[in-house]
Amino acid sequence: MFERLKSILADKLKVSPDRITADATREDIELDSLAVVELSLLLKSELGLEISDDDLLEAETVGDMVRLMEERSAKV
Amino acid sequence: MTGIDVAVTGIGLVTPGGIGTGPSWEAVRAGRPTAAVDPALRDNSVRISCRVPGFDAERLLGARRALRLDPFVQFALVAAREALADAGLDPQTWDGARVGVVLGCADGGPGTVEAQHHVLGERGAKAVSPLLLPMQLPNMLAGQTAIEFGATGPNLVVATACASGATAIGTARDLLALHRCDAVLAGGSEAMITPLVMAGFAQMGALSRREDDPAAASRPFDADRDGFVAGEGAGVLVLERAVDARARGAHVHGRIVGYGASADAHHMTSPHPDGTGAELAVRAALADAGAAPGDVEHFNAHGTSTPLNDLAEAVMVRRTLTGDPVVTSTKGVTGHLLGAAGAVEAAFTVLAVEHGLVPPTANLHTLDPRMDIRVADTAARSPIDFALSNSCGFGGQNAVLAVAAA
Numbered sequence: 001m002f003e004r005l006k007s008i009l010a011d012k013l014k015v016s017p018d019r020i021t022a023d024a025t026r027e028d029i030e031l032d033s034l035a036v037v038e039l040s041l042l043l044k045s046e047l048g049l050e051i052s053d054d055d056l057l058e059a060e061t062v063g064d065m066v067r068l069m070e071e072r073s074a075k076v
Numbered sequence: 077m078t079g080i081d082v083a084v085t086g087i088g089l090v091t092p093g094g095i096g097t098g099p100s101w102e103a104v105r106a107g108r109p110t111a112a113v114d115p116a117l118r119d120n121s122v123r124i125s126c127r128v129p130g131f132d133a134e135r136l137l138g139a140r141r142a143l144r145l146d147p148f149v150q151f152a153l154v155a156a157r158e159a160l161a162d163a164g165l166d167p168q169t170w171d172g173a174r175v176g177v178v179l180g181c182a183d184g185g186p187g188t189v190e191a192q193h194h195v196l197g198e199r200g201a202k203a204v205s206p207l208l209l210p211m212q213l214p215n216m217l218a219g220q221t222a223i224e225f226g227a228t229g230p231n232l233v234v235a236t237a238c239a240s241g242a243t244a245i246g247t248a249r250d251l252l253a254l255h256r257c258d259a260v261l262a263g264g265s266e267a268m269i270t271p272l273v274m275a276g277f278a279q280m281g282a283l284s285r286r287e288d289d290p291a292a293a294s295r296p297f298d299a300d301r302d303g304f305v306a307g308e309g310a311g312v313l314v315l316e317r318a319v320d321a322r323a324r325g326a327h328v329h330g331r332i333v334g335y336g337a338s339a340d341a342h343h344m345t346s347p348h349p350d351g352t353g354a355e356l357a358v359r360a361a362l363a364d365a366g367a368a369p370g371d372v373e374h375f376n377a378h379g380t381s382t383p384l385n386d387l388a389e390a391v392m393v394r395r396t397l398t399g400d401p402v403v404t405s406t407k408g409v410t411g412h413l414l415g416a417a418g419a420v421e422a423a424f425t426v427l428a429v430e431h432g433l434v435p436p437t438a439n440l441h442t443l444d445p446r447m448d449i450r451v452a453d454t455a456a457r458s459p460i461d462f463a464l465s466n467s468c469g470f471g472g473q474n475a476v477l478a479v480a481a482a
Contacts (some may be wrong), residue, residue, distance in 0.1 A: 014139035030140065037206035045203070 001073070002066045008042050009062075022063035029062065049073060079366075080253035083321035083328045083482070086163025086314030088155035088263075092126035092410050095136075096158060096375070097187040101418075101427050102230040104406045105455055109291040111305045111411055117271060122278040124290045125269045126307035126411030146185030146211045147267035149220045151310035151416075156221050156261050163314035164326060165259065167225040175227040176257040177218040178248040179312070180240025180264040182415035187213030187270045217265055225446050229257040235415070237469030238378070240264050241311060242418025242477055246335030248315050255269050258320060263419035265310035274306060280345065282382060294412070295439035296379035296405035297386050297451050301309075307411030311419035313426075328482040330426035333365065336360025340472030345347035346384055347468055351392025354378075354466060357474035358396055365478040367462060369401040374434050376425040379405020380412050385468065390447035404428075404452045408438030418467035418475060425465040425479045432459045 002022065009015040015029045026032075031039065036053045043049040049072050059065040089096060092110035093103025103110065114125040133142035133150045142150060160167065165175075188211045195203050210216060215233045222231050230251055236243040241264025248262035277283050282302035284293035294305040295359055321328055338360065340353030347354070363370060375397060388403075393403060406424050413420050428434050434456040441449055463479045 014134075014143045016140075034144075034206045034210065041203060041205070045199075 001069050004047060005062065005066055005069060008051055009038070012042050013038060020062060022061065022066070024062045025060060033057070043069065080249065081318040082249050082252055082315050083318040083326070084330050084332060084426050085321050085326040085328060086159035086165070087195045087329060087426065088157065088159030088162065088312040089418055090128055090131065090151045090155045091209045091309040091413065094129060095131060095154065097162070097423070101424070104409045104424055104435045107409060107431065107438040107478055109281050109294065109348055109409055109438045109457065111290045111293045113287065113290050114269065118268070118273055120274050120278065122274065122283045122285055124284060124287060124305050126305055127269065128309050131231055144207055144211065145220065146188045147308070148181055148185050148265050149175070149216055151267060151308065152217050152221060152225050152265035152312060154181060155265070155310040155312040156225065156264065158313045159261065159314045160225065165314060172226045172228040174229055174258040176229040176248065176260040177221045177227050177231045178234065178244045178251065178262045179217045179221065180236065180244035180415050180419065181214050181217055181266050182237045182240055183266070183268050183273065184214035186268055186273050188212040189274050190270050221261060223436055227261060228359045235338045236473035236475060237471055238412065238414050239418050239467035239469035239473050239475040241420065242422060242465065242467035242475035243285050243337065245313060245419060245422050245477055246475055247335060249332055250337050252315060252317050258316065260315045261312055262315050263310065263463055264416040266330065266414040266416040267308050268414055269306050269308050273471060277306065284381060288304055290455050294381045294408050296377065296381045296408050296437050297390065297443055297447060298440050299442040299444045301381045301383060301386060304382050304407070304408050305411035307413040308378035309413050309420065310416050311423045313423060315417065319434060330429045330482055331480045333480045334361040334365030334478030336364060336476045338474045340470050340474065345470050347388045347472070349388050351388040353472055354389065354468055354474045355392050357476040358464065358466065361464060361476040361478045365480070366479070367478065369397050371462050372397045372399055372401045372464050374425070374428055374460045375403045376400040376421050376428070376463065376465040377403050377405045378466050378468045379407055379437065381407060387444065387446060388469050390444070390449045391465065394448050400450055401422035402452050402456055403449050404434050405437050406435055408440065418465070421467065422465045422477050422479070425463050425477070429463055429479055429481050431456050
């Protein structure tokens with residue numbers, strides 16, 4: 001799941017791949033509130049995952065986002 | 077009359093002639109037309125445009141920045157960066173609160189709006205990008221420029237359609253006269269070559285339909301002209317009070333010594349046939365500069381290549397400017413850069429004065445016989461001390477800048 005998130009962040013949102021680590025915070029990868037909404041839309045269109053921008057904003061790190069994605073995909 | 081002497085200390089251009097002031101001026105000086113059939117307009121009834129060649133936003137601005145900026149902002153940032161470097165101003169060390177940004181555009185980011193309108197239709201409201209508004213709002217032109225360079229002084233975008241770039245430079249001049257700030261990034265930018273916008277222009281009958289010979293489509297003042305060719309790009313000048321520019325030892329390309337603005341109050345798209353509105357702006361710019369109509373040696377015309385504009389402008393020039401100025405329209409090369417045109421042409425006028433060279437009006441083969449003006453059909457080299465650049469917008473808005481040698 002980390003690799004899937006990493007490829008969306010790098011390919012679709014043009015975040016530098018070397019910055020995308022499990023410990024990286026939203027600030028580290030320059031994900032402002034608008035980009036978080038974009039990410040939420042991409043998770044839906046690319047992976048079919050329904051995770052709202054509000055939920056994503058509560059994830060402090062990339063690793064937290066991955067855990068959120070794993071939880072949601074388990075429910076699908 | 078503001079009695080202010082404003083120096084142009086930096087020039088940045090992104091035009092269909094090339095990226096940068098050097099390539100842009102070279103294309104215009106050589107009279108090399110840039111119009112071509114545009115693959116992005118393959119489903120349109122008119123498919124000719126003037127694109128900026130080889131503009132790679134990811135390389136110029138970084139992939140992440142480029143992704144979040146409409147091309148009308150991308151063009152402006154690249155032009156502003158060149159203008160600041162040319163002026164020798166360093167955003168790391170300046171007092172940003174004394175640096176203003178005044179830019180003009182006719183339409184903001186219509187390409188972004190069109191793309192998201194497709195998303196809305198195909199995938200629904202919940203798929204629309206959160207960046208739709210921050211990417212397309214016209215004022216982002218100045219807002220993003222402030223963010224990029226840390227210019228925290230007065231910041232605004234003006235809209236007078238195809239006069240916007242000139243209005244912005246005139247407004248910047250006023251800000252400097254009032255000491256609202258000490259330097260201004262002033263100019264215009266436009267990226268309106270989209271299928272929807274071009275369909276609208278075509279339906280108005282405003283565009284040239286010379287698809288069999290697109291390079292000859294933009295032919296200002298020529299007897300066979302049949303409409304304009306849309307262009308894209310940006311022009312940004314660094315303006316400072318001349319006394320300040322001299323005090324810091326800056327190179328001065330030329331001076332903006334007057335500004336005049338007016339309205340035709342006549343028709344939503346057609347210029348007044350006698351050019352009476354434009355004449356008011358010309359006379360106001362001359363008065364602001366403390367100059368007489370006979371002093372004008374060179375006139376950079378709006379010269380769109382539409383039947384109505386060029387005739388009205390020629391009639392106005394003949395009636396108003398008694399010194400028989402050398403007239404040129406650089407739109408024969410660049411096409412019509414719409415809200416950026418006034419700024420790009422102000423830059424070309426400054427360069428004409430600086431280099432003593434009036435660029436030719438490309439594709440002028442037979443002057444419309446109803447016109448009694450002197451139009452440069454080849455590059456004319458002669459010293460120029462005083463010139464005007466004229467811009468007119470839909471809605472009847474006119475803006476004229478008076479340019480003097482350094």
